[in-house]
Amino acid sequence: MVRGLTQWTKTLSFPARVSPQRPAKEAKVFQVSPSASPTTPPSPIGDNIDKPAVINEESFQDLEAEKAIMGSIVYCIHHKDGCKWSDELRKLKAHLNTCKHDAVPCSNKCGAMIPRVLMEDHLKYTCAQRRARCDFCAKEFTGHTLEKHSGTCGYEPLYCENKCGMKVQRRHLSQHKLGECAKRLVACRYCNKEFVFDTLGAHHAKCGRFPVACPHRCETAVLPREDLEVHLKDHCTTHLLSCTFKDAGCRFKGNRFSLDKHLEESTKMHLSLMCSVVTKQQHQITSLKSAISKLSLNYTGTLIWKISDYTAKMSEAKVKEGMELVSPPFYTSQYGYKLQASVFLNGNGTGEGSHISIYIKILPGEYDALLRWPFSHSVSFTMFDQTVVAEKACNIVESFIPDPTWKNFQRPSREPDSLGFGFPRFVSHEMVKKRHFVKDDTMFIRVKVDPSKIVAV
Template sequence: SRGGVSKCPEDDRPLDYAQIYPDEELTTEVMNSLVRCRNVKDGCRWVGKLQILQVHLDECPFDALPCPLRCGAVLPRLDLEDHLEFTCCRRQVVCEFCSKKFPGDVYEKQHSGQCISEVMWCENKCGARLERRFLANHMRNECHKRTVLCQFCSREFVQETLQTHQYQCPRYPVVCPNRCDPTKIPREDLDLHVTELCPSATISCSFRDAGCKHKCPRFSMEKHTAENVQHHLKLMCDLSKTQQTQITQLCNALYSLTHITDGEFIWKISNYKQKFLESAYKSVELVSEPFYTARYGYKMAASVFLNGNGAGEGKYLSVYIKILPGEYDNILEWPFILPISFSIYDQNIDYDLRANITESFVPDPTWKHFQKPVKDTGALGFGYPKFVSHEILKTRDYIKDDSIIIKVKVDSYRNCTSP
């Protein structure tokens, strides 16, 4: 308005304030009209006369108000109390542990969860409760559940078990039982120290196995050894003789055991070509290792002439068997009458395609070859001068890898006439 002139809100015509006057009846009518609270959208259901609206707004729980502490927050009256007590950054908070006052934001960001007077449980779960300012020292130096290092083996243990561990700790220093030195020795090294290093330990002479019974502290053993060279030498010589006798006995026993065949003796003759040439140039008899037909049986040896002997010379391979004097001849039956067979193997890789050559005989009890032997002579045994011809021997796989394989079988059943 200008100069006291305004416009009517209804028809926009100019109005003069001098001509405007209050209408009490209309005012009363308007003020008695019913209205809703302006906070109806926020949930307020108040309805009343316009003239008491302000009274309601002064108490309306949904009416928005600025925080009285001027933190900048605007919120409904019903939330104001909680805001002032719990969330306002300018509220005053008293710490329940140290009783000091702090602005809300300072308390939440800097003091809460860090108060040195706050009572806490020990993190090692030992059951202790103490103020935060004492907690670090308690966990580091006092708590019986704290983790500590063994000063000897450097392994970690719970403090309350450390003493028990030290009774078993391999590096715990212990005194030598011989009191050789005031210096203590780690427990795990004590056995080695006593058995090999301790100068005071009583030890046996290094020639103990030879018969020397002397014992003395380790530090004086060198003197004993130096003063008894001749005695020790005699002991060693005696021991050597005894051992040589035992070795000879063992070798004889081993030789006997390794020559027990259970009736089957397999003889492989290697370097066949060279040995055949030697036999062709000069009649050479190849004699096998002796063997026993059983654990307490007859002792025998086989022999061959690669270029033949007697009627088979030059064209055949001859094979013989002769009975040798054995350890158990006095308990065996004589004359020897068990069937014997000779075989030469076809060394074909396919077992089903092999064609071994076999000849067998039953000893004649009247022949001298099968009587109880008196001594081991070089006499020719009994066998086959024409066992297999050279022509046949060159066929198939009788000769393979420059070797032939001959089997001698002694049948333990008297009535058996086949190999």
């Protein structure tokens, strides 16, 4: 591409270290027409260009200035775009004809000015007039029409939108989604609910409306799966049914009609079987009750006895002579002595009518044959003061050590002593009223048996 000196000098860059240093009076601007050669001095205005140029002193000075200018070291006008060329100004024109960064018209005449360094890519990929084939249908297009064709080519393979993993040509994609895709939605032909196609087989295995045959091959050919249970129970004529008393031991099996006849003819047998079942169940209930009672037994040697409805029980004790309340039995250890406490709310013996009396009894236990007799553990009774401030509570405690000569502490017979041993004047009725021994109509008494103490406290 031909350029004039004035076009070059507009974008020239002179390296500061090699720029010509000439006196200001010697510097003269030299204008060159676009068609003139950089080495040919311009003709005087109005002169015929065919006449030989007259070289005078002033012209000689201009030639020297031009020579100095043309020998100056410059960078390429495209150095900011990446061109590394740098040389004398007179060589710039030749360099621009080959500079890869200098824009030239597209050789396909698409009208674009393309830097030489990008020309190859332009002709191959972006030129609107390039000739190219579609990678999918192999048809030839110009660059402009290829861009329009891309994205619409019927032969381009695309992934199915249902995410089934298949790649299908665009022209067949609609047909694939409707009739071939494993992830398409289809309706079950039996219940009309929609399912993904590849799960339809699993649905059919449990679909309530799926037709199944009677497993006993009766006259009913097929029926919906959800109706099969009712069919076998109420309608199937070949299904063998067990007797309704099979859990009681009856082993009869037959069809519906023979079962009805069996039930009518076997009433006495069924009654006998049921009586045997009831007897077994009664034994089981007794055994379970015994096991539960053992689990609920107290083996700690300490009983916290809660006496509720105190007011009603005290009123009853005052009108009913000798009314005794007995506690749940408890043991000194898992294989120890079996004991039980009793209370007379209106008193007993010397405390009758004025005090609460309390006693302890030794009951016949399962391991009495292995225990030491007479009974010698210390026993203490505590009535708890239920005042709100625990530090101000004043509990009443009475205790004793059994006298080995007393009959009460010998090994009990199957008919234990009816009274036991204790304190007939444990707590006076007046003291009960003064303190908070009864709260919310409830009284708490602790009975503690301690084998380690030999002194009553």
